[in-house]
Amino acid sequence: MTNHLPAQAAAPAAIEVxxxxxxxxxxxxxxxxxxxxxxxxxxxxxxxxxxxxxxxMGLARAGSGSAAMLGVPAGSTHEIFRRVAFVxxxxxxxxxxxxxxxxxxTRGFYPNWDHxxxxxxxxxxxxxxxxxxxxxxxxMKSKLALLLAVCRRCELLxxxxxxxxxxxxxxxxxxxxxxxxxxxxxxxxxxxxxQLSDIEQIADHVVIIRRGQCVVEGAIDDIRQRWRRxxxxxxxxxAPVPAIAANxxxxxxxxxxxxxxxxxxxxxxxxxxxxAVMDAEPATIKEIFFDQVRAS
Amino acid sequence: MIWQRHWAxxxxxxxxxxxxxxxxGASITGPWRSMEFGLPLPxxxxxxxxxxxxxxxxxxxxxxxxxxSMAATVTLAGAGFRTLFMPIEPAVYTLTLPIxxxxxxxxxxxxxxxxxxxxxxxxxxxxxxxxxxRGEDIPLxxxxxxxxxxxxxxxxxxxxxxxxxxxxxAVWAFLGFMAIVALAIPNSYVVSAPARGxxxxxxxxxxxxxxxxxxxxTLSWVRTREY
Numbered sequence: 001m002t003n004h005l006p007a008q009a010a011a012p013a014a015i016e017v018x019x020x021x022x023x024x025x026x027x028x029x030x031x032x033x034x035x036x037x038x039x040x041x042x043x044x045x046x047x048x049x050x051x052x053x054x055x056x057m058g059l060a061r062a063g064s065g066s067a068a069m070l071g072v073p074a075g076s077t078h079e080i081f082r083r084v085a086f087v088x089x090x091x092x093x094x095x096x097x098x099x100x101x102x103x104x105x106t107r108g109f110y111p112n113w114d115h116x117x118x119x120x121x122x123x124x125x126x127x128x129x130x131x132x133x134x135x136x137x138x139x140m141k142s143k144l145a146l147l148l149a150v151c152r153r154c155e156l157l158x159x160x161x162x163x164x165x166x167x168x169x170x171x172x173x174x175x176x177x178x179x180x181x182x183x184x185x186x187x188x189x190x191x192x193x194x195q196l197s198d199i200e201q202i203a204d205h206v207v208i209i210r211r212g213q214c215v216v217e218g219a220i221d222d223i224r225q226r227w228r229r230x231x232x233x234x235x236x237x238x239a240p241v242p243a244i245a246a247n248x249x250x251x252x253x254x255x256x257x258x259x260x261x262x263x264x265x266x267x268x269x270x271x272x273x274x275x276a277v278m279d280a281e282p283a284t285i286k287e288i289f290f291d292q293v294r295a296s
Numbered sequence: 297m298i299w300q301r302h303w304a305x306x307x308x309x310x311x312x313x314x315x316x317x318x319x320x321g322a323s324i325t326g327p328w329r330s331m332e333f334g335l336p337l338p339x340x341x342x343x344x345x346x347x348x349x350x351x352x353x354x355x356x357x358x359x360x361x362x363x364x365s366m367a368a369t370v371t372l373a374g375a376g377f378r379t380l381f382m383p384i385e386p387a388v389y390t391l392t393l394p395i396x397x398x399x400x401x402x403x404x405x406x407x408x409x410x411x412x413x414x415x416x417x418x419x420x421x422x423x424x425x426x427x428x429x430r431g432e433d434i435p436l437x438x439x440x441x442x443x444x445x446x447x448x449x450x451x452x453x454x455x456x457x458x459x460x461x462x463x464x465x466a467v468w469a470f471l472g473f474m475a476i477v478a479l480a481i482p483n484s485y486v487v488s489a490p491a492r493g494x495x496x497x498x499x500x501x502x503x504x505x506x507x508x509x510x511x512x513x514t515l516s517w518v519r520t521r522e523y
Contacts, residue, residue: 057392060522081394088392092385097304105304108297109393145389 011035012071014156014188015056019065025051027212028065033190033205035155037219038182040199041192043209044293049192050089052209053160057086069156082110085149089160091141095134099127099144103151112153121147124173138165146174150181157181159191163198171195175202196286206285208292215292216260220285227288228280230259230266235274242273247291258283258291298395302407306372308381310411313371317415320363321422326352328359331488341493346435351491353427354435357420358442358491362483364416365450369476372408373457375514376400380461388523397518401458401511408454413447441490445500449486452503453479455510462514479506 015033020026025048033039043049054060056067058075067074069084093102103122107113122129125143128136136144142165149157157178163171179202181187193199199206206223208216216223232245232255241250244266248257255275259266263280270277283291331337337355338348346354373379376397377387390400420443424434453476460472486499 054523059388059391078394078396081392084392086392088388090385090388092383093389094301094304094386095382096307101300101304105297105300106393108300109395 012068015039015067015069015158015190016071017052017056017065017067020052020055020062020067021065021212022048022051022055022060022063024048025212026055026062026065026209029209029212029214030065031207031209031214031217033188033207035188036182036186037205038178038189038203039191039205039207040203041190041207041209042196042199042289043192047209048212049209050160053086053088053158053192056158057084069158083154084156084158085152085154087142087145087149087157087159087162089164091138091145091164093133093141093144093148096132098130098132099136100129102133102144102148103129106148106152110152114151114153118147118151121151121177125170139167139170142166143170143174146177150177153185154187156188156190159189161193162191163193163195171198178202196289200285208289210293216288223285223288224282226260226262227283228259228261228263228266229256229283229287230277231256231279232270232275232277235276239274242270242275244269245275258288298399298403299407301390301393302376302404305374305376305379305382305386305404306407306411309371309374309379312381313367313411313415316367316371317364317419320360320367321419324360324363326355326359328355330362330484331355331359331491333485333488333492335492337491340491342435342438342491346438350433350435353432354438354442354491357423357439358487359484360419361442361446361449361487362480364412364419365446365453365483366476366480368408368412368415368450369453369457370473372411373454373461373472374404374408375458375462375518376404377462377518384523391523398515401514401518405451405454405458405511408458409447409451412450412454416443416446438490442487445487445489445496446483448500448503449479449483452507452510455507455514459510459514459517463517479503 013032014035017029017031020029029048029052041049051060055062056069056074069080072080103118125147127140127144142162146162163174166174175198178189182189204220206216206220207214234253234255237253241255245255245257248255261269263277266280267277337343337351343351370380376390378384420439427434456475456479457472460475464471482499486496489496
């Protein structure tokens with residue numbers, strides 16, 4: 001899935017984060033989310049995903065660095081929320097408002113509100129329109145928050161764990177909905193999740209952060225093509241391991257690990273080190289994630 | 297749209313306010329000595345002008361402004377972020393709507409004040425109907441003068457309580473009650489001004505300053521706070 005809006009090719013990136021730092025969360029974090037993509041934002045607990053999103057939304061301030069959405073600096077104007085919709089990690093809405101009221105009051109702020117989509121999603125998500133928000137289950141709150149974000153017809157959807165609390169059917173529905181948004185309207189979707197399967201299923205771009213820093217970023221196809229699960233053999237059991245394989249597991253004369261270089265490049269880099277590549281299989285996003293998160 | 301948002305937030309407070317108002321209408325009665333300030337009401341300039349019976353009717357209205365203001369302040373306070381009946385979490389949703397924080401605060405205060413004024417007018421109309429049915433004349437101009445002064449007091453009390461509930465967690469809201477009680481002390485003096493025939497400019501000026509200061513404080517707080 002690449003950019004669906006060729007006319008916007010020269011437009012600023014959907015999200016641009018440069019050297020973003022805060023006392024907690026991001027530390028010199030830099031990444032870019034191209035327009036018209038579904039970008040998965042991955043990282044272990046405490047890596048800084050939610051804080052980064054809150055800074056983007058103007059809900060928290062950066063210590064240094066910059067963050068911008070659609071070319072507009074984060075927190076500089078509330079007008080950006082006509083073009084960007086956000087679903088936070090804690091999906092609490094006005095407790096005494098009914099579902100129908102939440103849609104009605106949100107609709108009033110957005111001239112492009114998609115009434116037909118609202119009707120279809122209320123049905124598809126099986127949301128009880130007469131129910132007050134405080135009585136909704138966690139999953140129902142997630143669905144309502146997603147409906148309120150998607151029906152605005154914004155250019156960018158920023159979603160913090162949108163599938164949190166959903167049953168497998170709800171997750172499937174949500175992921176399909178996000179893909180539809182990109183396919184039909186060119187919406188950019190930037191979402192965090194701990195469900196690696198969600199990311200692998202729908203994302204075409206991924207940003208992995210660890211301890212506030214970006215460790216992997218790019219199109220998923222490129223990453224899959226580049227990253228290899230590698231098995232090597234060392235000439236001598238006492239030979240030193242080069243920096244490129246510092247995080248690989250060593251068992252006797254065998255080294256296993258993951259490399260962001262394809263087989264040829266890897267062989268070139270290992271030339272003269274006494275290490276020979278035995279296998280270099282394509283790695284999955286899940287494997288890359290675990291490898292990067294576990295790396296010290 | 298923004299008013300619908302405020303209604304969704306205020307609903308529980310409005311219900312409680314309505315309940316309290318019904319109780320005030322029925323239960324709180326004179327003789328309103330708190331409004332005399334050294335001079336018995338029939339001997340004040342207004343009392344001498346309209347007669348003892350009429351000024352006692354005026355005091356039935358003016359005397360209820362203080363408990364009414366306190367009830368409105370506690371139940372309707374809020375700046376769009378949190379109330380005594382709504383937690384802070386939905387503020388994230390509010391802040392990602394295309395509304396500026398200053399507009400959010402000012403319209404929310406206006407919504408609280410508007411509901412209080414509408415209910416006040418209803419109560420006055422109800423009271424007027426009650427006295428009219430009993431064949432009494434109503435000193436409407438003096439009552440409306442006291443109500444107008446009451447609106448200025450209420451605006452200040454609402455702004456201060458709104459700042460308190462926005463800034464402090466609900467468990468510390470008693471500090472807000474203390475501020476309200478402090479503000480309520482001169483309330484009777486101000487709303488009884490028509491009886492004395494003066495205008496308490498100093499007190500009114502202080503209330504206006506308190507209103508502006510509370511709004512500016514709330515605005516600067518919500519601009520610097522992280523959510």
